[in-house]
Amino acid sequence: MPNRHGLSRDIPDPIQREIRQRSKFGCVICRAGIYDYEHIDPDFSNATHHDPDDICCLCTSCHAKVTRGQFSKAYVRKKYDEVQTAILADVPPPFDYLDFHDGKAELKIGGISYDPGVTSIVKYHGKEIFSVSPSVGETTAGICATFLDNEGKDTLKIVDNIWNGAVGAWDTEVVGPRIKVRKKRGVFSLILRLEPPGRIVIEKLDMRISDSHILVSENSHALGRYDENDRIYWFHANMVHMGAPLLEASAIEFLTDLEAEWRDQKWNGKGKRLATADNNIVMQTGLGVANKRMGIIVGASCLKFGIGSFSCGGPRPIGKMRTMVFRKPDRVAEYIGTGRS
């Protein structure tokens, strides 16, 4: 209902975003990542317009302290000013807790289905980028993940089942069960959908990690490697399911020092094996589906996996690849094509 000046409660989107940016995407007092837009002074009933100078992000708990007369409006104003003027490194990131109470943990990524025993979801050069841990004994289930944007900058971290936004992001917005991080207007770096307890679905991810790139929609993915001229080659494996994980199994693995790692650790000649004529793409039990030239394995160290198809090729421009993964997920493999041109 509009106030006595006829002002609607609805704050236009661009103004909401400016308020989020100025509040560094969290409650200006406690940094909670779930908040409402609070008219500081004048309060909403006396406001004549929605002015980002006078509206900040405030969580319901801090808001309740204001309405109960425990926090002054002047305090809210001071905290808003502090968050706006501080250097980014001094502003704590917005945060919130995730629900993993029943012992399960799953991160759904790019249409790749895996057994609960697979705990490394994305590994890059030996380092866990996304990992899940079901509860064992006293330990709590959970997810650890570091999400980056298309230039390799932090967008969101999940550590010990608390998500932390990046104060330097262009926009981070929590809408219903989704956390959305934008690079600029209409361009998403990340969309997570929380499905509590224990499940997080990556609806969209556009992430550069050093010499590699990960594009993920809910049902498809494209894994890229840049060459020295910044051209990018792509790999896609349409996995049906990965099961029976061995030690250090990973859903997606980017290898370092390609040939050495391949020879010494991954390739042992055992198991059932299918390979392309040039031996570049190998599907082998216990190994996964590997693109040796690119150093990418899907389903690494899993004894059982069903595969629909795989595709590798390039270079393909990243802009077009994004369109395919996000808007035409069932045509990704076809677009990547085969061979290295």
Ligand SMILES: [Zn+2]
């Ligand atoms: Zn608060």
